Amino acid sequence: MKGYWSIVWKRFTQNRLAVVGLCIVIFLFIIALCAPLIANNKPYILIYNDTVYFPIFFEYKEFSGTDFKKIEGYKIFPPIPYSYSEYDLTAIVLPPSAKHVLGTDEQGRDLAARMIYGTRVSIFVGFVAVFIYVTIGIIIGSMAGYYGGWVDIIISRIIEIVMCFPTFFLILTILALWGQSLLNVMIVIGITGWTGIARIVRGEFFKLREQDFVLASKALGARDYWIIFKHILPNAMAPVMVSATFGIASTILIESSLSFLGFGVQPPTPSWGDILSQSRDFIDFAWWLTLIPGLAIFITITSYNLVGEGLQDALDPKQYR
Amino acid sequence: MNFTRRYILHYICIVLIIVTSCTRFEAVRDPYTLYIHISAEPGHLNPITSNEAIASSINSYIYETLLDRDYDTLELKPQLATKWEISPDKLRYRFYLKKNIYWNDGKPFTADDIVYSFKVIKDPKVANAPLKVYYIDVKSVKKLSPYIVEFTYAKPYFLALEICGSIPIVPKHIFDDGTDFNTHKNNRFPIGTGPYKFVAWNTGKTIELVVNDRYWGQKPDIKRIVYKIIPEPNVALQMLKKGELDVMSLRPIQWVRQTNSNHFQESFYKFMYYQPYYNYIGWNARNPLFKDKNVRKALTMLINRQAILDSLLFGLGTVVTGPFYIHDKYYNHDIKPLPYDPVKAKEILRKAGWSDSNGDGILDKNGIPFKFTLTIASASKFAERLATILKEDFAKVGIYMDINRYEWAVFVNKVDKRDFDAVTLGWSLSWEGDPYQLWHSSQVKAGSNFCYFVNAEADEIIENARKEFDAQKRIKMYRRFHEIIHDEQPYTFLYCTPALVVVSKRFDNVLVHKRGLNYTEWKVTTQ
Numbered sequence: 009m010k011g012y013w014s015i016v017w018k019r020f021t022q023n024r025l026a027v028v029g030l031c032i033v034i035f036l037f038i039i040a041l042c043a044p045l046i047a048n049n050k051p052y053i054l055i056y057n058d059t060v061y062f063p064i065f066f067e068y069k070e071f072s073g074t075d076f077k078k079i080e081g082y083k084i085f086p087p088i089p090y091s092y093s094e095y096d097l098t099a100i101v102l103p104p105s106a107k108h109v110l111g112t113d114e115q116g117r118d119l120a121a122r123m124i125y126g127t128r129v130s131i132f133v134g135f136v137a138v139f140i141y142v143t144i145g146i147i148i149g150s151m152a153g154y155y156g157g158w159v160d161i162i163i164s165r166i167i168e169i170v171m172c173f174p175t176f177f178l179i180l181t182i183l184a185l186w187g188q189s190l191l192n193v194m195i196v197i198g199i200t201g202w203t204g205i206a207r208i209v210r211g212e213f214f215k216l217r218e219q220d221f222v223l224a225s226k227a228l229g230a231r232d233y234w235i236i237f238k239h240i241l242p243n244a245m246a247p248v249m250v251s252a253t254f255g256i257a258s259t260i261l262i263e264s265s266l267s268f269l270g271f272g273v274q275p276p277t278p279s280w281g282d283i284l285s286q287s288r289d290f291i292d293f294a295w296w297l298t299l300i301p302g303l304a305i306f307i308t309i310t311s312y313n314l315v316g317e318g319l320q321d322a323l324d325p326k327q328y329r
Numbered sequence: 330m331n332f333t334r335r336y337i338l339h340y341i342c343i344v345l346i347i348v349t350s351c352t353r354f355e356a357v358r359d360p361y362t363l364y365i366h367i368s369a370e371p372g373h374l375n376p377i378t379s380n381e382a383i384a385s386s387i388n389s390y391i392y393e394t395l396l397d398r399d400y401d402t403l404e405l406k407p408q409l410a411t412k413w414e415i416s417p418d419k420l421r422y423r424f425y426l427k428k429n430i431y432w433n434d435g436k437p438f439t440a441d442d443i444v445y446s447f448k449v450i451k452d453p454k455v456a457n458a459p460l461k462v463y464y465i466d467v468k469s470v471k472k473l474s475p476y477i478v479e480f481t482y483a484k485p486y487f488l489a490l491e492i493c494g495s496i497p498i499v500p501k502h503i504f505d506d507g508t509d510f511n512t513h514k515n516n517r518f519p520i521g522t523g524p525y526k527f528v529a530w531n532t533g534k535t536i537e538l539v540v541n542d543r544y545w546g547q548k549p550d551i552k553r554i555v556y557k558i559i560p561e562p563n564v565a566l567q568m569l570k571k572g573e574l575d576v577m578s579l580r581p582i583q584w585v586r587q588t589n590s591n592h593f594q595e596s597f598y599k600f601m602y603y604q605p606y607y608n609y610i611g612w613n614a615r616n617p618l619f620k621d622k623n624v625r626k627a628l629t630m631l632i633n634r635q636a637i638l639d640s641l642l643f644g645l646g647t648v649v650t651g652p653f654y655i656h657d658k659y660y661n662h663d664i665k666p667l668p669y670d671p672v673k674a675k676e677i678l679r680k681a682g683w684s685d686s687n688g689d690g691i692l693d694k695n696g697i698p699f700k701f702t703l704t705i706a707s708a709s710k711f712a713e714r715l716a717t718i719l720k721e722d723f724a725k726v727g728i729y730m731d732i733n734r735y736e737w738a739v740f741v742n743k744v745d746k747r748d749f750d751a752v753t754l755g756w757s758l759s760w761e762g763d764p765y766q767l768w769h770s771s772q773v774k775a776g777s778n779f780c781y782f783v784n785a786e787a788d789e790i791i792e793n794a795r796k797e798f799d800a801q802k803r804i805k806m807y808r809r810f811h812e813i814i815h816d817e818q819p820y821t822f823l824y825c826t827p828a829l830v831v832v833s834k835r836f837d838n839v840l841v842h843k844r845g846l847n848y849t850e851w852k853v854t855t856q
Binding site: 067069093094095097098100114115116184187188270274275276286288289290291292293 | 561562563580582586587633636637639640641688690707710713714716717718720721731732733734735736739
C-alpha cells in the first residue's frame with residue numbers, strides 16, 4: 009500500500025521538465041545557503057606566523073580591517089575570492105576573465121560575488137513573503153469557507169476589494185511611506201498577495217465541510233479549530249502548495265522589478281533587479297552586466313513555474329495517466 | 330498566477346512605448362523647431378516661487394528682468410531698464426524702464442508690475458524662502474512714474490544692484506486677481522516679455538514655447554522650442570542619435586564612452602564648460618559624532634576623492650576645498666585639498682577619543698559606537714556609487730555607515746527638517762556670491778545652513794563683506810572665510826564638475842559663452 013505522497017512523488021518525477029526545474033531550485037538553495045563559502049574575500053584557511061586561522065568562520069581581532077590578499081602566508085581562498093561589496097576602482101566594467109569569472113560592474117565589484125549574494129535576497133524574499141501571505145490566506149480563507157453565511161459574505165467582499173487595488177502601485181505607495189528595506193518589501197508583498205490563496209482555501213473548505221469525516225468529527229464534539237486545522241486543512245493543502253510555488257516565482261519577479269525601479273534593497277546589498285538596473289548605463293558595451301542577471305531571473309522564474317506545473321499535475325486526482 | 334501575467338503585460342507596455350516612440354518620428358521635422366532634453370519635469374514655472382534649476386533655465390526665455398549679465402563678460406547690462414542711477418550713500422537704486430514693452434497677452438509692461446512683484450516676494454504667505462534672503466534689507470520699491478522705479482535699502486549691500494536688477498517680474502494684471510499666489514493657475518501658464526512665449530504644457534511629455542512676435546529685441550532664428558521630458562538618460566541618448574532631440578546634457582560615461590564614434594561627431598557638437606557648482610557631503614553637526622571638527626577632517630581624509638573622480642566621473646571635474654566656485658576670484662587657491670590618508674585619519678580619530686575599546690570592530694567613545702546613516706537621493710546614481718564606496722572604506726577603519734536612499738521629494742523634506750546624519754548634495758551658485766544664505770548662523774533653523782555651521786568669525790566676515798564695496802577687500806575677506814570653512818570641514822567638499830552638452834549640427838553660430846549656451850543666437854542651417 010503506497011502512501012498518498014509517494015504516489016504524488018512518482019507522478020511528479022515522471023514529468024522531466026518539472027524535475028529539471030526542481031534540480032535548479034535546489035541548486036539555487038544550496039548557492040544561497042553557502043554564499044559566504046563560495047564568494048568571500050577571506051580565505052578558508054590561513055597559515056600565518058606558524059598559526060592556523062580560519063578567517064571565514066571566526067573573527068580575529070588582529071586581522072580586523074586588513075586585506076587578506078595582501079597577507080603573506082599559505083592561504084586557501086573560496087572559488088570567488090571577492091565579497092559582494094568589495095570594490096576596485098582600477099577594474100571597472102571589465103568583461104568576464106579568469107580573474108573575474110563574470111566580469112565587474114561600474115565600481116569594479118565582482119559580478120559573480122554579487123550574483124551569488126543576490127540569490128540569497130531573491131530566495132529569502134520569495135519564501136518569506138509567500139509564507140506571510142499563505143498564512144494570512146489560509147486563516148482568512150478557512151474562516152470564510154468553514155463558517156459560510158455572513159462571515160463568508162464579509163470576507164468575500166474584503167477579498168474583492170483588496171483584489172481591486174492595482175497591487176504593484178499599492179506596493180510602491182506603501183514603500184514610499186514606510187521607507188525602503190528588504191523587510192518592508194517582504195511585508196508589503198505578504199499583505200497584498202493573500203487574496204488568491206484565501207479564495208482557493210475558501211473553495212476547498214466549501215467542498216470539504218459537508219464530507220462525512222467532518223460530520224463524524226463534529227458528532228464526536230470536536231472544536232472548530234480542531235476540525236479546521238486537523239481535518240479539513242490537510243486535505244485542502246494541495247492546491248495551496250501549487251499556488252504558493254507559482255507565488256514564489258511572481259514574488260521574485262516583483263522584488264526584481266522593485267529593485268530595478270530603485271525601490272527594493274538599500275545599497276550595497278546586491279539584488280538581481282538592482283544589478284540589472286545599474287547595467288542600463290552600459291547597455292551598449294557591457295553585455296555581461298545585462299545578460300547575467302537577466303538570465304538568472306529568467307531561469308529562476310521558469311524553474312519555479314515548472315515545479316509548480318509539475319506539482320499541479322501530480323496532485324490533480326483527475327489526471328491519471 | 331494572474332499576478333505574474335499582469336506584470337508581464339506591464340513590461341511589454343513599457344517596452345512598447347519605448348519602441349513606438351523611437352520609430353514614430355521622422356515624418357514631422359520642422360527645421361525651425363529646437364528639441365531640448367530635460368530629465369525631470371519642473372513643478373511650475375513661476376520665477377518668484379520656483380527654485381529649480383530646470384524651471385529657471387526655461388523661464389530665462391519667457392521672463393525678463395531689469396538687468397541682465399553679459400554672456401561673456403558677466404557685466405550687468407540693461408534688459409528691461411534703459412539706465413540706472415545709484416545714490417551716493419548706496420541706499421537708493423533708480424531704474425528707468427523701456428517703453429512700449431508688452432506682455433505676451435498684449436498688456437503694456439509698467440512700473441506697477443515691479444512694485445507688485447516686490448510686494449509678492451516680501452509677502453510672508455508666499456513660499457519662496459531662499460529668494461526672500463536676498464531682499465531682507467530692501468525697505469521699499471516705489472513707482473516714481475509709470476516708467477521709473479526706485480529701490481530703497483535699509484543698509485548698504487555690495488550685491489544691491491544685482492539683486493534689484495535681477496528681481497523676477499510677473500505681470501500684475503494676471504496674478505493680482507485675488508487668488509492664492511502659490512497655487513495660481515498661471516504658475517503653469519507663464520506670461521512674460523521675453524523672446525519666447527509659452528504655448529503648451531503636456532504633463533510628463535513636453536513644454537512648448539514659440540517665438541514672441543511682440544518681442545522688443547532681435548527676434549531669434551529658432552521659431553519654436555520644445556522641451557522633452559525624458560527621465561531615463563539612455564533613452565534620451567538613443568532619441569538624440571535618432572534625431573528626435575537637438576540638445577542634451579550628457580552624463581560622464583556617455584561623454585567618454587558612448588558618443589565618440591565618427592558618425593556621432595559628424596552630426597553633433599560636444600561642449601564641455603564649467604559653471605558655478607560644487608557637490609559635497611554634509612556632516613550634520615547636531616549629531617554628537619560630527620561635533621568635533623577633527624572627526625570631520627578625519628572623515629574627509631578617509632575619502633579618496635581623486636580616485637573616485639577618476640573612475641566614477643572619468644576624471645571630468647576638479648576636487649574643490651571650499652564654498653566658492655573654483656574659477657571665481659573669491660576661491661582661495663592657497664588651500665590644498667586634505668590628502669587621502671587613512672593611516673593619519675585613524676590617528677586623528679584616536680586622538681579625538683575614538684578607539685575600538687570593546688573589540689567589536691567598530692570604533693567607540695564613551696560607549697557610543699561610530700555608526701551613522703548617509704542619506705542620498707534615489708535619482709542620483711553618482712551618489713549611490715559614492716555611498717557604497719564610502720561604506721567599504723569607512724568599514725576598514727571601524728566606522729559603520731548605513732545608506733538610506735529616498736525619492737527626491739522625501740529626500741528634500743528630510744534635509745529641510747534636518748532629519749539626517751550625513752547627506753550628499755550639490756549647490757548651483759550664482760555668479761556673484763554671497764555666502765550668507767548657506768553659512769550664516771541665522772540660517773541654521775529654517776534656511777539653507779542645514780549642517781549647523783556656526784562660527785563667530787565666519788559670521789562677522791559674512792556680515793562685513795555684505796557692506797564692503799571694495800572688491801579687493803572683499804576678496805581678502807572671503808579668502809579668509811574659505812580658510813575657516815576648510816579648517817572646520819562642515820562639508821567634505823567633493824567636485825566642481827563641468828556641463829557636458831551635445832548640440833545637433835543642424836544649427837550654426839552655436840557659441841559657448843562663460844554663462845553657457847544661448848539658444849536665441851543660434852541659426853538654422855538650410856540643407
